[in-house]
Amino acid sequence: MIDVILAGLNCTHIEVTGDDGTHFDSIIVSPEFSGLNRVKRHQLVYKALGDRMRAEIHALGMKTLSPEEWAQQQG
Template identity: 75%
Template sequence: MVTPDYIKQLITASLPCTHIVVEGDDGTHFSAVIVSAEFSGRNRVQQHQLVYKALGDRMRDEIHALSMKTFSPQEWAEQQG
């Protein structure tokens, strides 16, 4: 069964993150908050594409749904107030 920690490991193996939280308890539906400098200067679609690339075929085969909020470090700092 897929776990939040497994997804977190997959993402951080390919994408340097300064903050990442992945939640989910049914093994197929997950949500994530991801902060990475790689997101700087990219729009939301491009940011999400980087995460999907990190997850690869697992998005089709193992993970049914991933709702994510992505931020550059600057956006995250502004979000935190």
């Protein structure tokens, strides 16, 4: 899944976890998220994943951050 997201979205950091193959949690950091609300950010990730969201992925929890937000959280 990471490769698919990276192919469709410019990311500076990405983590995806999940142990059953259909339910995942993610942290995605992208400069494309700057100035966007959470809904718009999630829409960009869904667009990058395309049909996989309907066919392969049952649930995807997302924490979407701009690089500036990520840097603040990292201290």
